[in-house]
Amino acid sequence: MSIIIISSDSYEKGEEIAHNAARALNYACLDRELLAVVAARYGIPQDRLEWALESSPSSWGRSARLQDRCLAYMQSTTLGELLKDNTVCHGLAAHLYVVGISHALRVRILAEPVELAGEISGQVDVPSERVSKLIDRQRKLRQHWSLTHYQLDETDPSQYDLVISLSQIHKDEAIKIIAQTVGYRRFAPMTYSLRCIKDAELASRVRAALLETFPKVKVRAEGGTVIVETKGTRRNKLKKAAAIKEQVQNMEGADYVEVHVKNGLFRKTP
């Protein structure tokens, strides 16, 4: 009755291991097929969602905001699915937002370097001197991406419970290790960890709903109480707080809404 979150430097390898682990444990597998659901729910083309997951963060305002929104929509939908438990999740950046949930086992899979370089460059035979350069560049891009959007470095091993390199350890052995680990009692859901994931799902759902109108909004939830933080000028403070409250109070699971509008430097600040 747990969640397994698989992150990998190679999408293909991560996907294969996630599917096989789900099959071995009789769990559901959540992957990028979910993007079709997100696209339909929020009216965003699916290729835009994929772009948000893969592309390095843009420094241009509109593009950056769109990427933020796409990621927030994905986060909200993924967390909604993860409430169901017994799920293996891969390819949706869940390792960066399912944090502090004790029944989630977070695993990083590292592909064999030559295979990974081939995958990155789209070539079958990559010259050995290019292998480390390609991998290094890819790692820096992912570091930048994850730090910009989630303030976490996805290449940092301390973000995971387990990191398995496929250079020497075979895929089937990796799956066996994952299956064994998730069976430990400490990865079983508890009342507190279930409450934490419910709170995370509610907060992400509220944020996804507010993001189009209030792009810099921060949301957290504590057992049905939703706390929203944003910036505004003195003149529009009350108006803004009322607008947010009105939008959030009828959402499912939100029993009480608290809005904190801090003074922004410029009038335009949303």
Added chain:
Amino acid sequence: MAIITISRGSYSKGKEVAEKVAARLGYECISREVLLDASDRFNIPEVRLIRAIHDAPSILDRFSHGKQAFMAYIRYALACRAQKDNLVYHGLAGHLLLMGIPHVLKVRVIANLGDRVKSEMSREKISEEEARSLILRDDQERRKWTRSLYGLDPWDSALYDLVLHIHKLTVDDAVAFICEAAKLKQFESTPETRRKMDDLVTACEVKALLADEYVDVRVACEFGNVLIYTKSGGRLQHKLQESARKLGREIKGIHHVEVHPGVPAPAQAV
């Protein structure tokens, strides 16, 4: 029948894991013993070897190359121990010193900074701030050391087969994982891997005996054929060729020695 290297930060419980793994598998568990061996064999005070393996090279060290000679002694001592097989090494840089040997299981054990700080506080009876600063300084030193000598980052998970995070996973879980991984076929020593190990020992011995006099020398060995690479030419080159021939006669297991001046050394050269 494997060699296990356990890399760890200070207060990451890596030592405890190593000792338990060795006890469960009936392997020898070593760390400081390698320094004592090197100290005896090359008649260098242990404290100088400790400094060489612990502190990052200073600007002066970069010119004098003293640290590289000490590292060659330590590498030779470790290779000799590893040649006997069935070994758990939890000292510094094991994964780098035994690089290229297929039956070495490379493990990194990490722990949360908060847990490490607590351990240091209770052991050293110091404040939280002091403990945190000591641990961070130690981590920084380790990073600088690996970068300056090997151009690699010890935090890079790709250097290891397994990275285990002691937080949700306990020491006993980590021990169970390592013991199971060590039993995998790919970590069993075979005549081929043992031959590679013998070649590494020979290359390390030649390097250790030359390192004091010839600073830029790198050595590779295959099937007992030793190849020495050097950037220096002229008189020093003739002297090196003379020394190499002498070593070829003195060291058991060397069939042939060649000196290649001005040729870039291959990646497996020590």
